[in-house]
Amino acid sequence: MTFKTVLNIVGHEQRDGDVKLAMELCESANAHLSVMIIGIAAPPPVGDYASVISDAWLAEREADVEQLGDCVEAFEGLLQQRGLSADITSDYVETASADEAVGLRARYCDLAVIGPDLLATHHLKYRVANGVLFHAQRPLLLMPRGAAVSLSPKRIVIGWNSTLEAARAVREALDLIDKADDVRIVLVDPKTSDRANGPEPGADVAAYLARHGAKVTVERVASGGEMAGAVLMQHARDASADMLVLGAYGHSRLRQRMFGGVTSMMIDAPEIPTFLAR
Template sequence: MSYKTILCVISASQGDNDLKQALTLCEQNESHLAVQVLGIAAPPPVGTYAATVSETWAVERQADIERLSQRVKEVNEIIARAQVSADVDSVFVERTVVDDVVGRRARYADLAVIGADLRNNEDLRGPVLNGLFFHAQIPAMIFPDDRPMALVASNIMIAWDCRLEASRAVHEARPLLAAAGNVHVVMIDPEAGERADGEEPGADLATYLARLGAKVTVERVTSSGRSVAETLQRRAQDMQADLVVMGAYGHSRLRERIFGGVTRSMIEEPAVPVFMAR
């Protein structure tokens, strides 16, 4: 099992960093790169002054379409200089349906990579991740600003809570886990019991991972009043993890949006690369 098709989503207005890193990643892993370039359409004018501004809106819309076309041309030129199998898809779309558009494209990929440029784009980051996790249900690898993209990790931390989302992440990350030197199963404030995290929390997962050939350590960590996200970030740094594997959106998206959550915190300020799935 490997990631033979990797998706990279970029906006028409962002630079080349994410694209170039994704090309290098695919070259290293002999993977096909699927690139989706998004042009975001401004909503049409409505209300009292709609007729007055409609001509200006039409001119700006045409300029945005031309900008997307030029960006696609630039992307194809960059790809042509690389020794990588790749295809480019471009879409001019309103922001409200970005998640659906990304999700439809992502159904034909094994993994999506989120580079620093897209991760720091607050307008697009959320819709793109929603498209990956909810419309396509493929995993995503999210990279901090200072980390090049890579699919090799020797010291992996799994944020484990026995939920379906965490289980999905572990299964999707099997190629990485099997190749890692050390795998740490970290549980925050686990509760022992048949209807909770098991009689010996983390033991069942450790047994499963050992069959993959992984060298596994189970750690049960007390949060001591800190948030789960902060506790995970600190533990990842303390153990010098190369990668964190975790489930995405264990709670509803509405609850995450209102109150924040582990998913949101780990995406916005990742200490190390994060592999997420739902």
């Protein structure tokens, strides 16, 4: 997959840090940047006091819409200054509709990116991630604060567990993997089986990638009782990886919310650029 259109989603209350980071990413990759600004509408008042506070609620919504417009204008000026191939859209939606709104827009990109400012939000980042991964089924790149982000990573760690989600992530990241100098396929506590990992866990995906010209090695590591996500992130740090590639939401979103999981851990606290797909 060659990434020709990159979508960056930001909140209407954010500053321009995430957009600037996405601009640098697209300039280095000669890609078109689409910016989507999301405004989350306050829920309508209900109950006995609805009539009393309805005016305040309307005023809040009007202020949000005005702020959203100001944000669009500011970002348009920023994009024009850089002379980058780009477009910008905005949407003002209820919280429950944010996933779908993002998903509809993300269907027209090759890759969506979330920057550090959006990652610092509590709820919007999950709405955006769900919209991209479920409603659009596009890959998502998490760009943590302070990390050097590139679409030409030299060293990649792939978290592999033979699931459909992991296979999809590898396929979506294939263009990055092929060009990397060092690709490490990491399996945490792998078990041999005829249906999943086979007699030599990781060998099948390594052979597949090697046929594409990737420089791959397979590393099987023990968790020592730690969560798989923490083990993978530590392994990626130890390897000085430029990017971690993972399948997203191998379990249901409900189970992820209730018990946690690798995907939730990465969205909450990515330490290096993390490429997710499902």
